[in-house]
Amino acid sequence: MSNELQHIAIIMDGNGRWAKSRGLPRSAGHKQGAETLRKIAESAADMGLKYLTVYAFSTENWQRPQEEVDYLMGLLRQYLKSELKELQEHGARICFVGERNMLDADIVAQMAKIEADTVDNDKFTLCIALSYGSRQEIVAAVKNIAQAVKSGKNDIADINEKLISDSLYTKNIPDPDLVIRTSGEQRISNYLLWQIAYSELFFTKTLWPDFTVDELKSIINEYQSRERRYGKV
Numbered sequence: 001m002s003n004e005l006q007h008i009a010i011i012m013d014g015n016g017r018w019a020k021s022r023g024l025p026r027s028a029g030h031k032q033g034a035e036t037l038r039k040i041a042e043s044a045a046d047m048g049l050k051y052l053t054v055y056a057f058s059t060e061n062w063q064r065p066q067e068e069v070d071y072l073m074g075l076l077r078q079y080l081k082s083e084l085k086e087l088q089e090h091g092a093r094i095c096f097v098g099e100r101n102m103l104d105a106d107i108v109a110q111m112a113k114i115e116a117d118t119v120d121n122d123k124f125t126l127c128i129a130l131s132y133g134s135r136q137e138i139v140a141a142v143k144n145i146a147q148a149v150k151s152g153k154n155d156i157a158d159i160n161e162k163l164i165s166d167s168l169y170t171k172n173i174p175d176p177d178l179v180i181r182t183s184g185e186q187r188i189s190n191y192l193l194w195q196i197a198y199s200e201l202f203f204t205k206t207l208w209p210d211f212t213v214d215e216l217k218s219i220i221n222e223y224q225s226r227e228r229r230y231g232k233v
């Protein structure tokens with residue numbers, strides 16, 4: 001028996017500790033982490049996975065020192081120009097979830113362009129959670145639904161799980177089958193709370209910059225051996 005696997009969500013954690021253990025600034029860890037993402041996204045596409053959602057920057061991460069935030073935004077600008085272009089050339093669809101109004105206008109414009117340019121690619125989707133917080137996403141969804149009820153577009157009786165799912169940033173993406181968090185922390189940190197109701201969770205001590213395609217494959221093997229019961233017997 002094997003489980004269906006179309007969507008993996010990753011919490012890419014441990015960049016700072018990776019750098020610290022080498023006596024390097026935290027920025028060096030983020031740079032190496034971006035390189036790991038490139039490799040993992042490419043091989044996920046090659047393996048035939050349909051969706052990969054990665055947590056790149058949380059709403060809470062805005063509270064980090066300005067210097068670190070600036071570095072991460074610079075890295076993102078570079079990433080939007082080079083790495084993502086390459087994935088795009090390989091036929092990947094790229095999309096973003098999160099609070100865009102927190103980001104600089106040039107970054108938002110680049111994001112919108114990549115999304116528009118790749119919207120018809122349907123083999124593999126890389127979804128980047130950026131300035132993302134799941135509770136904020138749920139608050140925004142509740143406001144939209146309340147507005148729709150107030151204006152008469154929806155009835156209270158129309159509110160169901162599907163309407164809520166369709167009101168989230170992730171509306172066109174199926175729920176993750178598997179969530180992987182690197183770096184040894186065993187928490188969700190405000191990631192996809194609604195969407196992971198029945199996802200399988202996997203925590204590895206490997207720091208994100210050290211994460212490899214081989215480890216991803218062995219996690220997928222373990223996932224295949226798990227029994228997903230969804231409350232049944």
Ligand code: IPE
Nearest residue numbers: 012013014015016017056057
């Ligand atoms: C994950 O690595 C990347 C971001 C949150 C942007 P961290 O920067 O959280 O690295 P640690 O957890 O401090 O090692």
Ligand code: IPE
Nearest residue numbers: 011012013055056057058189
């Ligand atoms: C979660 O990692 C966010 C990302 C990986 C982008 P954090 O390092 O911000 O989470 P906490 O602070 O350990 O919960």
Ligand code: MG
Nearest residue numbers: 013014015016
């Ligand atoms: Mg961290």
